[in-house]
Amino acid sequence: MRANEKLTNEMYKINLIEELYEIVKNPGKVSKENIEKKIELVIEKGINPIDVLNNGLLKGLREIGDRFGRGDAFLPELMGAANIVEKAMKILKPQILKLKLEKGLSMKRSGVIVIGTVQGDIHDLGKNIVATMLKTYGFEVYDIGVNVPVDTFIAKALHFNANIIGTSALLTTTLYEQKKLIETLREKGLKGRFKVVVGGAPITEEWSKKIGADGYAENAVEAVKVVSELIE
Amino acid sequence: MDLNSLKGQYIEFLSRKDIDDIHYATLDILKNIGVKVFHRTAMKNFADAGADVNFETQIVKIPSRLVEDAIEKTPHEFIWHARNPEKDLKMGGNIIHFSPAALCPFIYDLETGRRRNATYSDCVNLSRIADSLERISDAFCMVYPQDVPESLAHIYILKAIAENSDKCIRGRINGIQIAKDSIRVAEILAKGDKNLADKPNMIALIDAVSPLQMDDNQVGGMIEYVKRGLPVIIACEITSGGTGPATIAGTLVLQNAEILSHIVLAQAIRPGTPLIYGTSSSVMDMRNANLRYGAVELGMINVATAQLARYYKIPSRGAAGFTDSKVLDMQAGYEFVITLLIAALGGVNLLLQTVGGLDLGMSVSYEKVVIDHEILGSIVRAIQGIRVDPEALAVDVIKSIGPGGHFLSHPHTLENFKKEHFIPVLADTDKYSIWEKKGGKEIKERAKEQVQKILQAYEPKPLDKSVQEELDLFVGEVERRDILRRGD
Numbered sequence: 190m191r192a193n194e195k196l197t198n199e200m201y202k203i204n205l206i207e208e209l210y211e212i213v214k215n216p217g218k219v220s221k222e223n224i225e226k227k228i229e230l231v232i233e234k235g236i237n238p239i240d241v242l243n244n245g246l247l248k249g250l251r252e253i254g255d256r257f258g259r260g261d262a263f264l265p266e267l268m269g270a271a272n273i274v275e276k277a278m279k280i281l282k283p284q285i286l287k288l289k290l291e292k293g294l295s296m297k298r299s300g301v302i303v304i305g306t307v308q309g310d311i312h313d314l315g316k317n318i319v320a321t322m323l324k325t326y327g328f329e330v331y332d333i334g335v336n337v338p339v340d341t342f343i344a345k346a347l348h349f350n351a352n353i354i355g356t357s358a359l360l361t362t363t364l365y366e367q368k369k370l371i372e373t374l375r376e377k378g379l380k381g382r383f384k385v386v387v388g389g390a391p392i393t394e395e396w397s398k399k400i401g402a403d404g405y406a407e408n409a410v411e412a413v414k415v416v417s418e419l420i421e
Numbered sequence: 422m423d424l425n426s427l428k429g430q431y432i433e434f435l436s437r438k439d440i441d442d443i444h445y446a447t448l449d450i451l452k453n454i455g456v457k458v459f460h461r462t463a464m465k466n467f468a469d470a471g472a473d474v475n476f477e478t479q480i481v482k483i484p485s486r487l488v489e490d491a492i493e494k495t496p497h498e499f500i501w502h503a504r505n506p507e508k509d510l511k512m513g514g515n516i517i518h519f520s521p522a523a524l525c526p527f528i529y530d531l532e533t534g535r536r537r538n539a540t541y542s543d544c545v546n547l548s549r550i551a552d553s554l555e556r557i558s559d560a561f562c563m564v565y566p567q568d569v570p571e572s573l574a575h576i577y578i579l580k581a582i583a584e585n586s587d588k589c590i591r592g593r594i595n596g597i598q599i600a601k602d603s604i605r606v607a608e609i610l611a612k613g614d615k616n617l618a619d620k621p622n623m624i625a626l627i628d629a630v631s632p633l634q635m636d637d638n639q640v641g642g643m644i645e646y647v648k649r650g651l652p653v654i655i656a657c658e659i660t661s662g663g664t665g666p667a668t669i670a671g672t673l674v675l676q677n678a679e680i681l682s683h684i685v686l687a688q689a690i691r692p693g694t695p696l697i698y699g700t701s702s703s704v705m706d707m708r709n710a711n712l713r714y715g716a717v718e719l720g721m722i723n724v725a726t727a728q729l730a731r732y733y734k735i736p737s738r739g740a741a742g743f744t745d746s747k748v749l750d751m752q753a754g755y756e757f758v759i760t761l762l763i764a765a766l767g768g769v770n771l772l773l774q775t776v777g778g779l780d781l782g783m784s785v786s787y788e789k790v791v792i793d794h795e796i797l798g799s800i801v802r803a804i805q806g807i808r809v810d811p812e813a814l815a816v817d818v819i820k821s822i823g824p825g826g827h828f829l830s831h832p833h834t835l836e837n838f839k840k841e842h843f844i845p846v847l848a849d850t851d852k853y854s855i856w857e858k859k860g861g862k863e864i865k866e867r868a869k870e871q872v873q874k875i876l877q878a879y880e881p882k883p884l885d886k887s888v889q890e891e892l893d894l895f896v897g898e899v900e901r902r903d904i905l906r907r908g909d
Contacts, residue, residue, distance in 0.1 A: 216835060217835055217836075217839075263838065263839075263844075264829055265829055265830075265834045265835045265838050266835065268829045268830040268835075269830070269832070269835045271830070272830050313825075313827075314827050314829070317827055317829075318827075318829060321830065390852075393854050394854065407852075407854075407855060
């Protein structure tokens with residue numbers, strides 16, 4: 190009888206994680222689902238929050254990210270999924286930290302990214318999408334806004350002790366700001382300290398290589414991959 | 422897509438006075454000049470109904486009262502029943518349907534790309550493809566098979582459609598035997614119910630022979646359908662400047678006279694028979710005498726035809742989307758769009774020959790079927806129009822985002838983007854570098870892949886076992902009859 194109860198409880202936990210995975214995977218279908226309630230249930234039942242994160246939330250997000258990469262899912266779905274994960278993480282994160290502390294697990298900071306749109310440009314849609322996705326994947330993201338001068342990028346990166354600077358440009362006339370940032374970092378001897386990732390509609394891989402950037406991504410899902418690789 | 426959900430009527434070329442003028446000009450022609458009828462029984466039907474018939478000259482003059490009575494008797498709308506009731510088509514009102522290319526003798530081979538004779542296997546493939554495409558209303562055979570005896574083509578065409586699609590079915594009219602065989606198939610599909618008039622599950626199309634003639638063979642076929650209460654599309658294919666006046670208005674008058682004379686005959690034989698008022702008229706190219714399928718005037722004639730049909734409260738049929746181009750080039754694309762978009766925005770109820778046709782309507786391209794179907798998506802989107810209600814106005818959403826934010830993460834976007842935006846699948850919308858990375862393909866190559874995918878994966882719903890058995894028996898019967906006849 191007891192063994193059965195235990196089994197039922199285990200099944201329940203697995204089902205709940207599976208359910209969260211389904212919710213994140215299909216953000217269009219269940220947009221009205223109350224994610225906060227589900228996460229509170231997770232805590233109430235004492236389910237391992239790291240399990241919930243890796244095998245539920247992030248698994249769902251990875252799946253929709255992969256579909257997005259293949260052209261089978263759309264931006265609002267990807268962003269919808271990211272939003273669900275973000276909401277869930279607000280409740281789950283303290284639990285994860287608590288668990289790590291109890292079990293003596295590593296408390297190392299995840300990658301720190303300073304991100305902004307270059308000077309002369311106030312387009313921020315692409316930058317916002319990338320920032321949201323990076324945050325959702327657990328990176329510490331400091332969005333320093335639009336029309337950001339090179340010196341501000343560097344000052345903020347130093348201030349937050351960042352690993353990566355992400356710069357976005359939409360206008361072909363402001364592309365050169367990305368080049369200027371890398372040149373300035375070299376001049377100041379900081380090129381080795383921060384990795385620079387570039388993005389924006391007119392940006393190509395060729396341009397990224399030409400100016401000596403460390404990474405380039407075509408879309409938000411790729412941006413997560415590029416940043417993860419650079420941080421490892 | 423719910424096949425009956427597409428409604429609309431956005432453009433008109435004729436004013437109410439123009440329509441009246443065309444109507445009275447038509448009555449003048451029918452009363453004073455009349456039509457030449459080559460079918461003996463039809464002449465008698467006309468005479469019995471009160472027309473002035475000269476059996477020597479075969480000229481039938483139709484008094485205006487008779488024309489107007491016949492219009493009165495014609496149903497304003499009806500349902501064309503499909504094997505699958507979810508795919509029944511409502512005809513009339515302001516509902517718009519898209520039917521594929523019809524009976525083209527040639528096809529561009531999917532593998533070699535070369536133009537060749539169409540075969541029975543193409544009939545099967547194309548019926549399956551038409552069945553799989555959501556915006557296509559019926560799976561009429563896009564090609565005419567040339568690897569079967571000519572005298573059996575009609576029955577194989579019906580077999581291919583019936584077995585590979587549960588959408589609506591069209592029979593053929595060319596001669597009494599073909600009409601009777603087609604109607605027998607309709608009975609088999611109706612599971613033996615011989616009262617087809619209650620739930621018409623097959624319609625046929627008659628082309629008037631311009632100017633002002635009613636052909637013996639086709640009228641004979643039409644009478645078979647009409648006697649059973651099965652709907653008939655009455656269509657004209659006038660080449661403006663050749664078999665009709667060079668003016669569009671004159672073409673409309675002539676066309677109207679031809680259609681209305683058929684309507685008078687049909688209503689004289691069986692009052693209340695559902696009919697469709699139709700056109701595939703266009704202008705003649707004065708350099709080579711070809712009918713130009715890709716002409717903008719064809720689109721305009723479609724719209725005017727729909728206006729006249731609405732005036733008479735009879736469902737309308739148009740034809741648009743064929744192209745005169747021989748290859749999948751820009752001409753093929755623009756002629757498709759210019760004719761079909763105009764016709765569709767004009768609210769034609771049943772648009773035939775919409776997808777797949779190339780080469781003056783002589784050939785079908787597999788790739789073009791799916792490309793055209795994608796373009797239909799844009800046209801459908803335009804017809805759906807712009808929804809304006811509190812949810813669509815999104816005032817709360819705009820307020821909640823405010824200046825400088827973005828709408829991508831808002832649930833309103835997730836909720837609405839697929840409903841409000843038509844998202845093409847074959848069109849390339851990538852940046853150059855991404856397009857290059859994906860193989861730098863042209864739309865024709867992507868279309869070919871989509872066709873291959875459908876042919877590999879799509880399984881149409883099979884016929885009920887008993888229906889299939891009966892159909893097989895009947896096809897066998899027609900084959901034996903044909904062998905005996907040819908043996909004579």
